[in-house]
Amino acid sequence: MNANGMTLNQPVKLTRNQKFWLRVRRNWILHLMMALPMFYYVLFEALPLYGLQIAFRDYSAADGIFDSAWIGLKHYIEFFSDWEWKNIVSNTVAISFYQICAGFPIPIILALVIHINQKKFLKKLTQNVAYIPHFISVIVMVGMLNQIFHPQFGVLAAIYHELGIYTVPDIRYMDTTFRHLYVWSGVWQNMGWSTIIYVAALTGVSHELHEAAKIDGASRWKRVLSVDLPAIMPTISIMLIMRFGSIMSVGYEKVYLMQKSTNIEVSEVISTYVYKVGIAGGRQSFGTAIGLLNSAINSAMVILVNKIAGWLTDGEAGLF
Amino acid sequence: MKRIIALLLCVVSVMSLFAACGGKAEKTSNKGSDGPVTLTIGIPKSSMVSDYYNNYYTQWLEEKTGYKLEFQFFATGAQDYKTQLSTMIAGNRTLPDILLGFDLGTDLYERYGRDGVFVDLAPYFNDEEASAIWWERFRLTDEYSQENNWRRMQAADGSGAIYAFPELQDSMIDIMDYQVWINQAWLDKLGLPMPTNPDELYDVLVAFKTKDPNGNGLPDEIPLTGTSGALSGQTMSWLINMFIYWDRNIHFNVDESGKLYSPYRADEYREALKYVRKLIKEGLLASQVLTSSSANEMKQLVTPAEGGAQLAGVVCGHLTLCFVQDDPGILNYEALPMWGNCIFHENTHNFTTFVTRDCQNVDAAWNLLMTMTTEESAVIQRYGKQGTPEEGGTWTWAPEGTESIMSTAEKPHSAQIRLYKDTWSTIGNDNWRNVEATILLNAEGEGNQAVPEEETEVRQHKYDLFNQALANYNKQIAEHNPKDELICPLLVWSAEYKEEGKAAADDCKTIVSRYRTDFCLGTKDINDDKAWSEYLAELDAKGFDMWLFYSQATYDETMAAKNG
Known part of the structure; x- marks a missing residue:
């Protein structure tokens, strides 16, 4: 005991605040590293939120954000009065849902294929070949589609010509082919890149489980179904929840580049509409209002799908 | 040391975030004293x-x-x-x-x-x-x-x-809404006369498609092509105007009593769409005319890769956009006579x-x-x-009496520049x-430029085509076009009219455009009366009457101002 009657070895009781700063001091490099993304999010994601108010104002460049007149929900009323709004929303959801259905399982299958491949060279080759298309820009991608499916000079036309058919349909801009071209070109471009997270998850699967399954006489296929797939199921569910968080978001660039008068009825989505009316059309308030609505629905979808995932797996899967 | 480097790196990285953030840039256009x-x-x-x-x-x-x-x-x-x-x-x-x-x-x-x-x-x-x-x-x-x-x-x-x-x-050349060129070499080879109406054109296109005029043994001919771009080939404008006067920028015509009417509801317009549908269905018209504004694609059909055969029979588009400069492929083409209506542009x-x-x-x-x-x-x-080039220049004023490229024996013309x-x-x-x-x-x-001193056959033919097209246009305007007073000018709506009727007008234009595309591509059947009635009903539902009402009011005001 010391003079104050306290045992020397007894740990000093720190307040919560002191504990926090102690942790910061101990791991200051980690905190410094974290500062960079934090700054990014505060500066580019959080602070600009104050501009959302123009969704409810009649924004005028002369008056600025704070002095433009309040108009309440006028932009929303205008959007929902537009006879095309149902078509625009349904196109967005249809394309997005199609993308999920077509694009979500394929990277998982590809990751399993890569994972079970025993030959290292073939494995690396498959991975690299599958990753490369991800780095092609949207402009080049759409240019490639235009070249490949050109009805006179494209690869498809060459195949038709070989078959003796010289009236080749221009499937680039048909309303019946737009969604398939859009989605499957996207699947081709991104399936390799999307496997990364699943391949990483698969490398973490315990060898002991595989050994045990082998002893029980499980074939490679059975082990994929009973060991690999359940092991990466939490990753799959998180990815699916996050994917549903952008169900109302179809990037405008590729759709816009592929859009023509002949396919406009199926290709007009929220993002292209907002781009045309809000940004290029100089109606920033209107664009912001629709963008805000879009984000609100996306957020609601994340919560909903998270709940469903939790409910289906008794709370095991789920983001939060 | 490592810690200091890590610290410095972090500071630099954070600072770089702010690099693009700046206030309003300094004005550079100040009047310097x-x-x-x-x-x-x-x-x-x-x-x-x-x-x-x-x-x-x-x-x-x-x-x-x-x-x-x-x-x-x-x-x-x-x-x-x-x-x-x-x-x-x-x-x-x-x-x-x-x-x-x-x-x-x-x-x-x-x-x-x-x-x-x-x-x-x-x-x-x-x-x-x-x-x-x-x-x-x-x-x-x-x-x-x-x-x-x-x-x-x-x-x-x-x-x-x-x-x-x-x-x-x-x-002069740009006032023509459409310019159409026909492969005369193919016509000659097949022993066909120059078409003078839609039916004859159809027959010629069928022959181009089926009788292998380019002689390569393959049915690869594109009988009729063009682009959707303004000036570079308003193919649809040309085809529809064979049946009814239609200016795509104005949307209305005027009758004898000064009342506006819409070509979009007329039977002749429907006939035009039936004709286009027939051409597309039978592979006579490339559907790119509705989608592609690429002049390069059109040029490839006229000027194929080395050793390839010419593929295009009739090409609709501005001279400079259809033909590769100085390419002899142009020698096979002549200007197609105009018939029907001709847009007074x-x-x-x-x-x-x-x-x-x-x-x-x-x-x-x-x-x-x-x-x-x-x-x-x-x-x-x-x-x-x-x-002059010797002086490092690219042009000079042409002396009085210099022959212009648009000068013909019947109509001599002096050039302004060389x-x-x-x-x-x-x-x-x-x-x-x-x-x-x-x-x-x-x-x-x-x-209005002077005929170049060193003339080539290709360039001379290009001028000839230019003159033929212009003569065709002038002849058609003079003979068949509605009188000036029957052409609706571009209507400039007042702010009040816009407030009231612009949404309806925009919606109607969208409906017209979408249905036209659907009818031409066969997504909707132009020969089906029910589909046509649906189209008209859709126009009514979108406020066609309002579009017409404010257009008529603007037209009346414009004419009243014009006539004092």
């Missing part, structure tokens, strides 16, 4: 201009005005530069003093004008002394369009404000130049625009430096290509 006035010009950058600073036209303007010109470059595509501009305005960024070549459309520039983004130039236009050059040149533009142009320049709200400085171009009048709110010396900007309006500027802007270099089609630093002269008169256009 001890230096020349500097004006910044915002311009969509053309890939055909190699250098805007070391550029003959820039240097000429700087010398004439005594101002120093700076440039701020924008994307080339209209939608892209509109986005850039919109973002700059929303972000309260400093705009260039003058925007040149910005095709914003009336609604957008009027909105920006009302918001104070663009300077109201009406006081300058109304000051006779300040605008003397402009008025003198404006009165030399084609008479038919003058009054309507002056009306279009004013803001629709009736305030008399003028936010855009007009770019007026009279051009106004010359190119765009409202694409603006003085912005950030211009601190509007007088200087106006002086620059006035300098650009002079005759000398118009010609230099288009062709570059005056003088060109030594095609500055319009070649990359260079002679002009600002995409920003054309503020006023370019017919006499100053390429159509």
